[in-house]
């Protein structure tokens with residue numbers, strides 16, 4: 015079946031055709047490892063995981079590269095401010111290298127807990143300094159660079175396609191760039207390829223280069239690493255929408271200026287996680303939640319977050335609320351209960367994947383990863399009158415994309431089906447502010463020998 019993906023370059027859903035038949039080169043911008051990822055960041059990695067699993071489900075052999083930014087990402091996105099890693103080191107009294115190692119491990123643990131598949135290649139910015147220097151030299155040879163007091167810059171006025179990803183006019187982009195003014199830049203949108211180590215400060219991370227001691231600008235690493243590991247197989251590049259206007263725009267400019275060839279064919283961007291009041295979750299806003307403090311510390315299965323993310327299309331902002339997470343906790347529990355019931359009914363019978371429903375599921379995920387509609391197909395399957403063993407085989411097949419570990423459902427939070435049903439109803443009643451009904455259901459659950467607690471982290475039901 016044909017796969018359609020929304021391409022930010024053309025702003026349309028396009029038929030996906032890989033450069034080499036049967037294979038896909040996928041590059042996803044990884045974390046800057048100076049702090050924990052917040053669950054808004056993790057939403058982006060979940061969207062990319064669904065993309066990757068969908069490509070795999072369609073039979074493609076996916077080579078996935080993810081970088082780890084461990085140098086060069088400054089507190090201001092426009093080459094101003096401090097290196098986030100060096101700042102993390104100061105904050106925690108460690109070295110920048112220790113900070114990078116610690117938060118890389120924390121990020122990988124988050125990925126594992128969310129059942130996000132590992133990339134084929136992990137690569138660190140600090141491991142590809144020679145490749146980055148080489149790329150800057152190419153740009154210098156071709157006349158795209160100039161030197162200022164603090165670094166080597168890319169002259170964006172010399173690259174005609176500079177606005178093709180943002181679809182803004184150049185004046186608007188430059189206006190945005192004026193927030194952080196560096197008077198030595200020729201154009202407000204110009205960006206650093208190489209920054210010199212400040213003469214008065216000893217940096218922990220710095221390297222020799224043809225231009226002097228220093229460190230790479232943030233954007234150059236993704237260009238150098240994607241070309242190093244994917245070569246010409248530059249099919250899909252992803253990240254969050256916040257990277258369209260600066261990071262990805264600059265990646266395209268420097269890569270295409272260097273090679274004279276189109277950089278990635280598809281650019282895909284995931285929307286933000288919004289908290290109450292309409293603000294995006296961001297470290298700079300100081301309103302961020304990690305997987306630990308939002309889920310793990312409250313004994314909530316992190317896979318409930320994965321399930322919650324499926325309820326909103328990846329290009330729409332997703333509202334984070336306790337009610338939404340409650341709904342997801344109950345939804346996931348209900349799904350696992352359905353699977354357990356099917357397993358009991360199927361016994362030792364070997365099931366067959368239902369081809370008609372598989373086509374329906376594929377149609378939804380192949381329509382720009384429409385997980386909300388795909389999840390409706392999952393429910394239609396579970397409630398259908400097909401043989402239990404066939405339903406079970408089919409839902410396990412769908413789980414290759416969902417990644418909810420349904421074959422392990424027995425180990426998860428088992429509650430009897432009737433209790434599960436009442437919890438779902440009570441969650442709904444509370445969402446509708448029908449507190450009389452909610453109290454009634456609490457009494458009914460407690461009459462079955464369970465304790466119901468409404469905590470700031472949501473409803474908890476357990477055996478005393």
Ligand SMILES: [Zn+2]
Pocket residue numbers: 042043044236261
């Ligand atoms: Zn990047």
